[in-house]
Amino acid sequence: MSVTITFEGAIAIITLAPEGGRHDRASIEALGDAAVYAGGHIDGPEAVRAILVTGDFGSGWTDEALGDVDGLPGVEPLGAGVHALAEAPQPVVAAIRGACHGPGLEIALACDIRLVAADATFAAPETAAGMLPRAGGSQRLARAVGRAQALRLLLTGDVVDAVEARRIGLVSAVHPALEVDGAARALAGRIAERGPIATRMGKEAVHRGAEMTLEQALRYETDLTILLQSTADRAEGVRAFASKRPPRFTGR
Amino acid sequence: MVWLTLDRPERLNAVSLEMRDDLWGALTLLRDDPTVRCAVIHGAGDRAFSAGADITEFGTAPTILDAREARRARDLWGVMSTLMVPLVAAVHGFAYGAGLEMSLYCDIRIAAQDARFALPEVTLGYIPSAGGTQTAPRHLQRSDALRLVTSGDSLTAAEAFEAGLVHAVVPSAALLDTARAWAERIASRPQAATRAAKRAVIEGIDLPLTEGLALERRLATALRPAS
Known part of the structure; x- marks a missing residue:
């Protein structure tokens, strides 16, 4: 093989x-x-x-x-x-x-x-x-x-x-x-171990954003950021940080 | 020359909503003041340039659409990314998250030996949102930028120098004097020329080459001494 x-x-x-x-x-x-x-x-x-x-x-x-x-x-x-x-x-x-x-x-x-x-x-x-x-x-x-x-x-x-x-x-x-x-x-x-949606979007933001002007790329990053704010993982990450425990990400 | 001090040392100079407002005010002043020749940004206290966004304030916008509107209405990082005043970052201690991202809008980065750089957002389930996913790959090679963005791993000052993230690494005691010397060198040059050079590079790199060359020609023509 x-x-x-x-x-x-x-x-x-x-x-x-x-x-x-x-x-x-x-x-x-x-x-x-x-x-x-x-x-x-x-x-x-x-x-x-x-x-x-x-x-x-x-x-x-x-x-x-x-x-x-x-x-x-x-x-x-x-x-x-x-x-x-x-x-x-x-x-x-x-x-x-x-x-x-x-x-x-x-x-x-x-x-x-x-x-x-x-x-x-x-x-x-x-x-x-x-x-x-x-x-x-x-x-x-x-x-x-x-x-x-x-x-x-x-x-x-x-x-x-x-x-x-x-x-x-x-x-x-x-x-x-x-x-x-x-x-x-x-x-x-x-x-x-990181937030799985975040690592995927981070990868996407780097590769796709590099093909745009900086101005467009910054707007794109902002929109991905806002999209992430709708996820359970982001809420969990912030909660875990506040209570000083490791986060439990579910990919949702 | 202007010194901008991130001044919340008790919170490692974390970027709070209040600091965002203050920064917005300071950067728009810089933008509109024709006498400024160079600015240095540094963090107060011994421990950090800035440890990033103030996470205790997360989730304070009523809805995510309000959060999007607020970012668009007061586009702090948009102002910083288009500022034509040359900027020098003097970085010591933590430059994490928004702290690192702020330094990436600067033209020169000087690091103290104790400086540490990271984009730790993915460890909390989100991504850099002060431009880091876009500015990091514009300053670093792709593999290094993706390592920062997707793993949250940190870089020491020496590693940051090797990766091309910072222009110089100096002993902590020499940081501000070194940054001052760089800024004075820039400030001693004709202001219109340094601003035009910054604009030519930053705007030109995102244009097709023929348009970038046309931009350079326009800027150079405007600088030519009247005969």
């Missing part, structure tokens, strides 16, 4: 294991299926409040996938599963070890928060093969690290190590290889 999904409490853990570190149409479709499944469980006793993506992000595409033609009628784009991950409503934490190149980098960019092992490396090698990223890499990379570093990575194919990835803001923290899964699991755990 190139993708497995397991559940620990309110965390869905998606583990990537592309054969030989190479992604193909099937492995990306499996990722998309897992993301849609986890993303769909926002309510009820099995609600998913945070998603953790771990395992082998991969070093490239298979030769067959590279030759695959996108844009045929009735055929999903090759990157559709990566876009499905980016559309998951819950916050998505990535725990990245080893090579995270090409489609691996694109999967990482579809996650919200990236924590990495000291041995992780990042690259967008597509242009060397006369190609472009096919799963949103040219768009999400610039939004993640800004224009200067996105163009450097896309035009040169430079392989950057974990420390450099932290310096340019591609990732949020570097951990020893044996500790990165634990750190990402703990971060996902903290997110899962």
